[in-house]
Amino acid sequence: MVTSLIRGKQFNRNRLLGKYWRVILDGTGLFCFKEKHCENCLRTERRTDDGKKEKLYYHKVLEAKIVLGDSMVISLGTEFIENEKEDVEKQDCETNAAKRLMERIKKDYPRLPICIQGDALYATEPMMELCREKYHWAYIFTQKDTRQKLLDEGFEWIKSGGIKKASGLCEEKGTGCYANHVEEVAGKKESMNVFEYEYEKKDKKGKKYRVRFRWISSLELTGKNLEEMIYAGRGRWKIENEGFNNQKNGIYRIEHLNSRNSNAMKNHYLLTQISDILMQLYLAWNPYIKKLKQTVKNTSSGLLESFRGLTVTAEDVSYIYRYTTVYLE
Numbered sequence: 001m002v003t004s005l006i007r008g009k010q011f012n013r014n015r016l017l018g019k020y021w022r023v024i025l026d027g028t029g030l031f032c033f034k035e036k037h038c039e040n041c042l043r044t045e046r047r048t049d050d051g052k053k054e055k056l057y058y059h060k061v062l063e064a065k066i067v068l069g070d071s072m073v074i075s076l077g078t079e080f081i082e083n084e085k086e087d088v089e090k091q092d093c094e095t096n097a098a099k100r101l102m103e104r105i106k107k108d109y110p111r112l113p114i115c116i117q118g119d120a121l122y123a124t125e126p127m128m129e130l131c132r133e134k135y136h137w138a139y140i141f142t143q144k145d146t147r148q149k150l151l152d153e154g155f156e157w158i159k160s161g162g163i164k165k166a167s168g169l170c171e172e173k174g175t176g177c178y179a180n181h182v183e184e185v186a187g188k189k190e191s192m193n194v195f196e197y198e199y200e201k202k203d204k205k206g207k208k209y210r211v212r213f214r215w216i217s218s219l220e221l222t223g224k225n226l227e228e229m230i231y232a233g234r235g236r237w238k239i240e241n242e243g244f245n246n247q248k249n250g251i252y253r254i255e256h257l258n259s260r261n262s263n264a265m266k267n268h269y270l271l272t273q274i275s276d277i278l279m280q281l282y283l284a285w286n287p288y289i290k291k292l293k294q295t296v297k298n299t300s301s302g303l304l305e306s307f308r309g310l311t312v313t314a315e316d317v318s319y320i321y322r323y324t325t326v327y328l329e
């Protein structure tokens, strides 16, 4: 399904810089238990309010989502973050899961031009090297001053000495700036490009404050592509906040435990990703749904009801054989 969507060329114009498919890595918690749930549970300890130690057992998942369009962001691959067995010395983590997932994606889509996106967790030298050398992928990672202190100081230093700037960017009409080939601060081997976006926002009391984002990328920045790159970088943030939220609180409720059996749990999660692709396509192409302005939840209930109640006619079947052009926004 994903391959035919990519091959279909309908989404080609949404590729970054006319070339790269944006693939966003993002981990999220699925279930948390107070007692051991299965052999593969991740474990942690937390202090309760009265100072007692409490053990927690939980399950996490890492998603690689491919951006086909503004309203079409679908699962390209899923990797469960879990321990191999109960008594492992070092627990599984998002970075290790990411390595497994990236390897699988390369195997499944060897020639797909990909730009990997992720949060500051991924802005490390080994990860950059992996993308560049092993997979030949581009990357955009969020950069936080706490994570790469040297890089941050380096960039501040470059900024003070004069840097390429542009203003009036994106909806907020903020300012952006960039520096290419920041070798000396990226690490021993890697050289990278850094860019930043800043704009002014007002809080509830009307007090002004500045919002700043910074990214590192293997793609070279130019005055021409800066705004597109900022949109791409911020899109990652948007997906992280909306993508999983829709799945958690919206129509799917992936956090709802349907079975305590861990295989069934995973299957349910994967089926949800498939339903999500179908639902997003249905919402994106159907012109009547936009006019109805009903909630996604009502649309999905309506769809389910029609599966249950409506009889398929000969006319319906004839549509399957007809070549139809679907216009997606």
Ligand SMILES: [Zn+2]
Pocket: 036, 037, 038, 039, 040, 041, 042, 057, 058, 059, 262
């Ligand atoms: Zn478990």
